[in-house]
Amino acid sequence: MSGAAREALPESPEASGTRPETPRQRSLAIALMCVAVIGFACCDTTAKFLNRSFDPLMTTWARYASNVLLVSLVLNPVTSPRLMHSNRLPLQIVRSALLLGCTVLNFFALRYLQLTQTMAIQFAMPLLVVLLAGPFLGEWAGTRRLAAVAVGFAGVLAVVRPTPGTLHPAALLTVASTILYAFYAIVTRMLARHDRSSTTLAYSGLVGVILMTPVLPFVWTAPPTLLHWLLLVAIGGFAAAAHYLLILAHARAPAPVLSPFIYTQIIWMAALGYLVFGDVPDGWTVGGGAIVISSGLYLLYWERRTRISHKTGKPADVR
Secondary structure, eight states, X not given: OTTTGGGOSOSOGGGTTSSOOOHHHHHHHHHHHHHHHHHHHHHHHHHHHHTTTSOHHHHHHHHHHHHHHHHTTTSSTTTSTXXXXXXXXXXXXXXXXXXXXXXXXXXXXXXXXXXXHHHHHHTTHHHHHHHHHHHHHSOOOOHHHHHHHHHHXXXXXXXXXXXXXXXXXXXXXXXXXXXHHXXXXXXXXXXXXXXXXXXXXXXXXXXXXXXXXXXXXXXXXXXXXXXXXXXXXXXXXXXXXXXXHHHHHHTTSOHHHHGGGGGGHHHHHHHHHHHHHOOOOOHHHHHHHHHHHXXXXXXXXXXXXXHHHHHHOOOOXXX
């Protein structure tokens, strides 16, 4: 989900279920999730706006630099001792590099595609994770899940429309970005067994800044107005705030409860796309996006049945 929006999965699944879940906690967690995805939508909208004036690589640097600056006010070696200590440092770097690649590809795609088009394609990420979880995590999908994945990818094809005269090359950037993010999600789950979520969050921004800063002199353009300066800072602020709300949400309710509400982001993407850029989603984007979202919700439904079955000891058809 976005340069920022694609980060709508928790930084570390370990946070899920860290306190007893009550109806009030669950309601609060859902509210926090819904507000978090608004922040991710604002981040993508800001990136698309800034890409009109700047190279997407400069926008990417600003997103990471301002994010690190703002996050460091809360997470730093003073407030969180041994913050940068990782038990799997190479894996942390790989994960952060994957996230950076997602962001760069997404920001380039946003130059040419509507917000809803990129979002509809990115919603295929959970489907890819289902396929990758087998070889990387030993979590093999059954026939029902594979069928849902196949249907979901049909929805992606409806959005992309890979036929002469209808396929915009930028759509392939979003597809590549989504594939990278699926690997990023797998690595995030692997790291959750070894490092704290705060450590993983700190590396996410720091590695991005380190890798993008040498590129900055070659793509730098002086911001023409005060608004552009403010947005260059705000883009990282939206991401930082959304991530913080996301972590708070996952501390209050498990991921299967919260994940369906990630899809509400498409509403805000459509609204902001219309208000800021005058974009109206076409029928293919709406229809394909609905198929992808339905497939994702079906997978969440079966995941939840699996969890309930494991807890109660009752058999369930979770193929």
